Amino acid sequence: QVQVQESGPGLVKPSEILSLSCTVSGDSISRSYWAWIRQSPGKELEWIGYIYYGGRTTYNPSLKSRVTMSVDTSKNQFSLKVKSVTAADTAVYYCARLATYGWHFDYWGQGTLVSVSS
Amino acid sequence: QSALTQPRSVSGSPGHSVTVSCTGTNSDVGAYSYVSWYQHHPGKAPKLIIYDVTKRPSGVPDRFSGSKSGNTASLTISGLQADDEADYYCCSYAGSYTFGVFGTGTKVTVL
Numbered sequence: 001q002v003q004v005q006e007s008g009p010g011l012v013k014p015s016e017i018l019s020l021s022c023t024v025s026g027d028s029i030s031r032s033y034w035a036w037i038r039q040s041p042g043k044e045l046e047w048i049g050y051i052y053y054g055g056r057t058t059y060n061p062s063l064k065s066r067v068t069m070s071v072d073t074s075k076n077q078f079s080l081k082v083k084s085v086t087a088a089d090t091a092v093y094y095c096a097r098l099a100t101y102g103w104h105f106d107y108w109g110q111g112t113l114v115s116v117s118s
Numbered sequence: 119q120s121a122l123t124q125p126r127s128v129s130g131s132p133g134h135s136v137t138v139s140c141t142g143t144n145s146d147v148g149a150y151s152y153v154s155w156y157q158h159h160p161g162k163a164p165k166l167i168i169y170d171v172t173k174r175p176s177g178v179p180d181r182f183s184g185s186k187s188g189n190t191a192s193l194t195i196s197g198l199q200a201d202d203e204a205d206y207y208c209c210s211y212a213g214s215y216t217f218g219v220f221g222t223g224t225k226v227t228v229l
Contacts, residue, residue, distance in 0.1 A: 045220035046220065047219075047220070058217065061216065102152050103152040103209075103217070104209065105164075105166065107166075108156075108166075109163055110163045
């Protein structure tokens with residue numbers, strides 16, 4: 001059974017960098033696409049982007065200028081960085097596996113709340 | 119890219135059926151057969167229940183079914199059970215620039 005689990009600081013100051021990691025178990029990170037999704041308070045889910053283990057990334061155009069994803073195959077982890085954060089980046093952040101065929105997320109983490117505040 | 123439109127809430131009695139709609143455009147729902155649905159109990163990991171409009175992952179009961187007509191996709195839950203009370207989100211592929219767009223979410227209440 002594939003499991004993914006987010007980790008990282010729950011509070012980030014405005015203008016700083018939000019950094020999260022996602023640990024994968026039950027699957028090799030080298031075999032699939034891995035995604036980040038977030039949900040701001042009172043808003044719908046928003047796809048942030050996905051990464052393949054070789055480093056190929058695809059980002060949501062609305063966030064592309066501020067987002068970086070990377071993979072650490074030795075730890076079976078992938079990570080997310082969002083720079084120059086504002087209060088609008090306050091959200092529950094989820095990591096998930098993007099299915100190889102089609103467009104759906106077949107395994108999700110429980111999510112981690114990140115608040116942007118001074 | 120705007121979010122797909124879902125009703126804020128639907129409700130039904132145990133054993134009955136409810137249908138959740140998901141309305142998009144001819145650039146997302148209407149253009150591709152890549153609509154998926156997720157069940158989310160607050161505080162837990164969202165769970166994939168329907169993908170590619172009508173397919174169910176292994177382990178998802180056949181009480182859950184999906185369909186699509188034009189720019190609107192639908193999720194039907196038959197034989198409602200107490201544990202079906204959750205938030206439900208649709209998602210559609212929207213092309214090689216936007217990629218994916220989610221719905222606004224629907225709270226299903228079992229009366």
